[in-house]
Amino acid sequence: MATIQDVVKLSGVSVATVSRVIHNSPNVLPATREKVLAAIRELDYHPNRLAQQFRTQRTKCVLVLLPRLGDSFYSEILKGIEEVASAAGYHIFIANTGNNPEMAKFYYEALIQKQNDGIIDFSACLPREYMEEIAGQNPVVVACRYLSNSNVPNVTIDNLAASREMTEYMLNLGHRRIAYIGGNTELALYRSRLYGYRQALEERGIPAEETIIYTADPDIQGGYDAAMQLLRSGEKFTAIVTSGDTLAVGAIKALQERKLQVPEEIAVCGFDDIEISSLLSPTLTTIRQPRGLIGRHAMEKLLGLISGKDENLSEQIVLPYELVIRASSGKFRNNK
Amino acid sequence: MATIQDVVKLSGVSVATVSRVIHNSPNVLPATREKVLAAIRELDYHPNRLAQQFRTQRTKCVLVLLPRLGDSFYSEILKGIEEVASAAGYHIFIANTGNNPEMAKFYYEALIQKQNDGIIDFSACLPREYMEEIAGQNPVVVACRYLSNSNVPNVTIDNLAASREMTEYMLNLGHRRIAYIGGNTELALYRSRLYGYRQALEERGIPAEETIIYTADPDIQGGYDAAMQLLRSGEKFTAIVTSGDTLAVGAIKALQERKLQVPEEIAVCGFDDIEISSLLSPTLTTIRQPRGLIGRHAMEKLLGLISGKDENLSEQIVLPYELVIRASSGKFRNNK
């Protein structure tokens, strides 16, 4: 592997000049520049990025932490991030935490140890204290998920309000016994969505019933399993509100296997509006998050933190959501 | 930011000993180790990973290049990669090329410039000569896609055979005019799948007809658009073979919008067996790729290349596939 020293020898100029040529700095005579470039070409020299980054302590790379891979929910968000990042000359790397704190810790170590310039975290599976400590010293933005009352910059929608609005919509359709299948409430995100559901019920004077509230792994299988348990429990209900489209998809699958019509017998709604939600039959009523916007805002905030121009660690950016009404909710037919 | 020198001063031992403690090497007296650890704790010292990697010229990180983000096809593959990687103490970073050679080039530069130890490339959007040159000097494995006749290690299924088998299956159902919607044939991958389709037809003495062969962007929208064009063209056909599940999903959407029954009037099949294929109605007949296996083999090959134990650059690892028959193909009803 050729180094800058080889270029120095071949071109007959100093390291400083070679470095200047590499970085297109002015104040290099065209003839000198040409000589250096010729040497670089001849040696097939590539500056060692590790050495550069080490020297400057800047990588121009940011890390995006996802809770799971291949979730199409994130694709639009990542596009938004990439857009802003590449305009600023940054590149993004994505890593998977699998919601495993150990894994997440490794990647945060990478940040602390300067292997990248910042983190946008969609996984947020580490304790609040730890996150606050790191975010106090390093550029970190948490998005979609969040840590309640923390000094970590955050980009989300108002999950509580969205979930409440969805539940209200179900109530307005005439449903009274509405089951709930949601993600683990240890996560503030899922806690908010559950609160939204509870609030909507309470506002109508309908007490939330723990026997029809289920916690599940936030994927298709989780939704399927929870719905099956719900059906086996013998509880009566005419609708299911979920905290995620994948849960809704799984729940619908379970209902259909049991020959229950959606939405005629049971209405179901999701949350997130992932790509397949408009393709399934029935198509899914859900909450659409402004995914591109989330990505762009998160990256912009991160760039502010990296440059040091933005020091506001307690900023909570809340973006608008949209209730998307499709076939899976339908009207309540009081004919059961 | 504390450095190793600060630890040296506080603990009163030498850099070498501190380094030994950091790396858990033996031959450090327990008392010394404790002293050093105490200093590390007190200073909240984190070794600068950039400096470590720079010094050792090893990052213990590999890069996975995907053609697009949020494609659930890759999630199982990535799990397979991660499994093997973490067992070997490696971490993976994922980057998106968007099939853009410029982007891909940036990440290959990252490899050449030692920012990571190897690349597994699912995007393969760079010219063969370039890839061969880089793969000759650096650990690179191309997977799922490939470059024909090249000296770049490769992990795939036999796409040609799989596509041929799928088409034969359609022929066996009684279909005779089978349309084809496939990805851009500039990619060897899609070229193979198209050849498989052609071969199957020719073996039965049925000439492939260019008027019912379409090229499309390999996503839902692409499938939808191509199918719509096909319908508008007025050509008659009773089945559509596609080169990807997303294309099939889009095509089915178009057919259903035009009130054509799938599979009763038109049979459709996909390729890849992505997660949603078994959830749609009708469920999708498709080719299942052994995704976990692909990931594991690719990572194992890469580890071999990184360690230098494996120098076989022309190895083409071909894994088995499986024809998954579901509802979307159905039996041909000659009642049109």
Place this chain on the structure above:
DNA sequence: GAAGAGGATGTAACTGTTTACATACTCCCG
């Protein structure tokens, strides 16, 4: 009690860049 082995620790070179500062040169103007 000397020799040798082996464990614990230290010293200093080295990794490949960037960059502050120094130097040399050219040009222009009073």
Place this chain on the structure above:
DNA sequence: CGGGAGTATGTAAACAGTTACATCCTCTTC
């Protein structure tokens, strides 16, 4: 023609670790 400004280039010191090799102990063994 001296000196100041400005441009082009060079020198050498960082950056923060790792590691080969040297050194110094402490045992063990004959």
